[in-house]
Amino acid sequence: MTALRNTVTMLAATGALALYCQQAYCQQVSAQSKDAEPSTRAANAAFATSLPFSDRADFDDARRGFIATLPDGVVAGPRGPAFDTKPYAFLQKDEVPPTVNPSLWRQAQLDAINGLFKVTDRVYQVRGIDISNMTIIEGDSGLIVIDTLLSNETAKAALDLYLKNRPAKPVVAVIYTHSHIDHFGGAGGVISADDAASGKVKVLAPDRFMDYAVSENVIAGNAMRRRAQYMYGPSLPVSDRGQIDTGLGKALSRGTVSLIPPNDLIKQDTETRKIDGVEIEFHLVPGSEAPAEMILYVPQFKLLDMAEDATHNMHNLYTLRGAEIRDGRLWSRYIGDAIARYGDRTDAVIAQHHWPMWGNDRIVAYLKKQRDLYKFIHDQSVRLLNQGLTPTEIADRLRLPPSLANEWSARGYYGTLSHNAKAVYQFYLGWYDANPADLDPLPRAEAARKQVDYMGGADAVIQHAREDFKAGQYRWVASVMSQVVFADPANKQARELGADALEQLGYQSEAATWRNAYLVGASELRGAPLPSQASAANAELLRGVSIDLAFDFLGVRLNGPKASGKHIVINWTFSDRNETHVMNLENSALTHRAGKPDDKADTSVRLTRATFDAISARQRGFPDAIAAGEVVLSGDPSKLRELFALFDDFAPGFEIVEPRKASVE
């Protein structure tokens, strides 16, 4: 295990949270929003007749076993509420507003059902007060908590809600099902880091949990956090013209995020452990929904916990915030394995998002559909790419068979068939469609200026596009107005028409992630400010990573052109870690290796990891740290300053729906 030895406390690493929709600009976003156009009304009305809305079994399941919920619906946080269920009260309406896809409305209603629920004897869940679920198993002497939500505040509120309604017992074990932050970020609200470190509380996770818990979000972290704002829509007003759900749960909480490292790992494909008198079978499913993940089976309760590999929607093979592509073939196989292993002895299935399902026949039927959903997406996308279709062609053509399409749990609320099909293409073939005309096209803004010019200028394009807008051709209008905006970001008419088209697309989207992305895009075209504050998360998150990864992250901050012609060698000794690394800048590339110091280094530096982190996050300068005796230098000190002047600081709020304003060297 390379990554983390100390407890890390960080502020919401999902970072999307820099903007919060209580700000004045949020009211401005609300005021600018428009109503559903006739084409959108018609499309949403047609949707309402295309699916089995009379099937209300999910609502029964989502409400079954309800015990109690938060009395005032609010969890307090460090900067305003960490979670607030009240703004979502409008979802109680039976009549679907024309600005929301009816299928998404249904999912948003289901995700709004919140509180403490009994799953089966000795098994409880807290749902709907964060994007994910907390599962609590009553052991012989204490509580086994499976997943700890995203923030300490919501996790504590979840546990308190349980304790208020059930006999008080201490938490004796925490299990992280996988390496995503909405499953471990709230651990600090449930147990203390000291109790985990001493082993007093068992903290179990799948093999390589720590490698992935932070590393997945570091190297490309700045871009991911910015993109996450589009996907989750925290800057949008909560309303029927704004954010209503994420598809996977109501919303991300906005609290304090912690990472308490596990003190025990599941390393074999299958391992059975007895925890506080409860036998639990763990089954590793690496490389499915997360790089490190496991599902659980509890024979005593005939309970199967599918972690995040089977939820009540089509999940992501590609997540819009950006991440490595997930393998649908493997994912499907794991669900098949779970059916074979546990299918005939499961009475209740839960996951760490959404609601449970009871009854063996129903469970097996549901899991089979989930298994086949991911296999279908994989196989049919590959079939079509082997027939020579390109990503957009595959995405546009692919349709689920009716046996899956009419299954609520296969609908795309978080993932979509469209972007998942493109993910399969990318998994096997990458970004290039093999047409050499697409091999080296002009960059977007330059191409846009040419195209708009060829099309007779911006006014002619906008005039045409207005007709298409009236005809409901929003996909095309959004796309062509983006060309005009990239040709001339100051073109107000193009921005407004583009925003209007994105907005209608958002209103029609069945996927919450698409709705959020479209509506955030529209708000930014209409002038909503970009996030300007760097998220504290990044600096905090970096404390948790290995020195290797921290140096790799410096490497991606190195400004290549500025570094041209420079050769700098630095020995780094971390006095608190007993580690020495040699860093080499040459050919505008920063490399490093652990081991013996280099005799010919320009400079040798001795410091602690904490000092290094503060300097690399520019919270401290070298002169200051040297004066304080925290950095001991030998050799040429100017080389160190020279090196650190070559690192870029990433802007948290770069433009997305228009060309970047500030130049990038």
Ligand SMILES: [Zn+2]
């Ligand atoms: Zn999750």
